[in-house]
Amino acid sequence: MSSVKKKPVVKVFGLGGRGVSALNYLIDKGLQGPVLVAANTDLQDLRSSKAPIKIQVGAKALKGLGAGGNPENGKKGLSEILPEIVGLLVGADLAVLISGLAGGTGSALPMVTRSLAARKEKPLMLAVTFSPFDWEDFRAPVAQKALRDLRNCGAVVLDIANARICESYPELSLLAAKKKADEAIYRVMSALTYFSDKDDFLKVLAKKGLAAIGYGEASGAERAKQALDSALAHPLMSGFSLKDARGVLVNVVSSHRAKESEIKTINRQIQDGVGQNVEIVSSVVVDDKVADPESLRVTVIMTGLVEGRRKS
Numbered sequence: 001m002s003s004v005k006k007k008p009v010v011k012v013f014g015l016g017g018r019g020v021s022a023l024n025y026l027i028d029k030g031l032q033g034p035v036l037v038a039a040n041t042d043l044q045d046l047r048s049s050k051a052p053i054k055i056q057v058g059a060k061a062l063k064g065l066g067a068g069g070n071p072e073n074g075k076k077g078l079s080e081i082l083p084e085i086v087g088l089l090v091g092a093d094l095a096v097l098i099s100g101l102a103g104g105t106g107s108a109l110p111m112v113t114r115s116l117a118a119r120k121e122k123p124l125m126l127a128v129t130f131s132p133f134d135w136e137d138f139r140a141p142v143a144q145k146a147l148r149d150l151r152n153c154g155a156v157v158l159d160i161a162n163a164r165i166c167e168s169y170p171e172l173s174l175l176a177a178k179k180k181a182d183e184a185i186y187r188v189m190s191a192l193t194y195f196s197d198k199d200d201f202l203k204v205l206a207k208k209g210l211a212a213i214g215y216g217e218a219s220g221a222e223r224a225k226q227a228l229d230s231a232l233a234h235p236l237m238s239g240f241s242l243k244d245a246r247g248v249l250v251n252v253v254s255s256h257r258a259k260e261s262e263i264k265t266i267n268r269q270i271q272d273g274v275g276q277n278v279e280i281v282s283s284v285v286v287d288d289k290v291a292d293p294e295s296l297r298v299t300v301i302m303t304g305l306v307e308g309r310r311k312s
């Protein structure tokens with residue numbers, strides 16, 4: 001039997017203004033590996049995309065303008081180009097689909113997951129969505145419908161809830177809250193791309209349902225425990241705890257100073273916290289360019305979560 005590890009093929013699709021800007025952020029941060037595809041109805045915005053593949057949505061119906069917050073426009077526009085988009089995403093082990101769910105364009109994302117789900121050779125689908133800020137309450141029904149539709153198509157949904165970020169960091173300006181959301185998407189993508197073993201990686205993401213991410217960083221003698229504790233208490237964990245997860249993906253990043261005992265501490269605490277039959281995969285990355293060489297960073301993605309189990 002071959003012991004050669006196969007790296008997963010990851011393709012990332014960003015739809016609408018948020019999708020385009022999230023991909024730009026990932027590119028600016030130097031994310032490497034995944035194929036990146038950006039698509040928007042708004043041609044001017046699409047021109048700002050740094051993604052290697054850019055697709056105009058609804059050129060005929062919307063003539064380069066946005067969907068104006070109207071989900072029907074988004075759907076009409078997307079139907080013009082859907083086969084081409086799906087064609088770009090098949091062949092991946094994992095398709096990561098990013099959009100702001102309250103937008104006219106971004107709320108059409110479930111059309112992509114539905115078409116992908118209908119393919120014989122379908123990738124696993126991870127929708128990384130941005131649900132509305134509090135002040136966009138009037139858009140919440142559109143976002144909630146899109147979230148439901150994504151889940152009904154079998155996508156794993158990891159929602160970076162803008163309202164939750166603002167509520168958790170009330171002192172932040174809107175701009176700073178957006179930066180927190182950008183940081184979250186970068187953490188999701190980098191935790192995924194550090195994986196070098198396709199099978200390990202896919203078994204965690206095959207746990208359908210909701211997903212949540214948390215990350216923490218600490219230095220000092222207790223840094224492993226402290227970094228993990230803050231990852232698990234992160235606001236984007238949204239009240240879920242390890243015992244709610246059916247899959248756990250852990251990524252530890254440190255300079256060359258990480259000790260084996262620290263990795264053990266982290267893995268043991270996770271093992272002790274989860275229920276039975278939970279898939280746990282972990283990766284340890286040595287990065288001597290981390291800003292603080294004394295610090296240790298832990299990212300945890302939990303999968304297979306069920307709405308209604310959370311504490312808050």
Ligand SMILES: Nc1nc2c(ncn2[C@@H]2O[C@H](COP(=O)(O)OP(=O)(O)OP(=O)(O)O)[C@@H](O)[C@H]2O)c(=O)[nH]1
Nearest residue numbers: 016017018066067068069100102103104105106181
């Ligand atoms: N965190 C964060 N959320 C954003 C950002 N931009 C947009 N969003 C969220 O995403 C939602 C959709 O916004 P857009 O992506 O601009 O909308 P769109 O999909 O382009 O739709 P139309 O403009 O109607 O065509 C917003 O209502 C916000 O909730 C951003 O920069 N950061």
Ligand SMILES: [Mg+2]
Nearest residue numbers: 016017042066
């Ligand atoms: Mg737009």
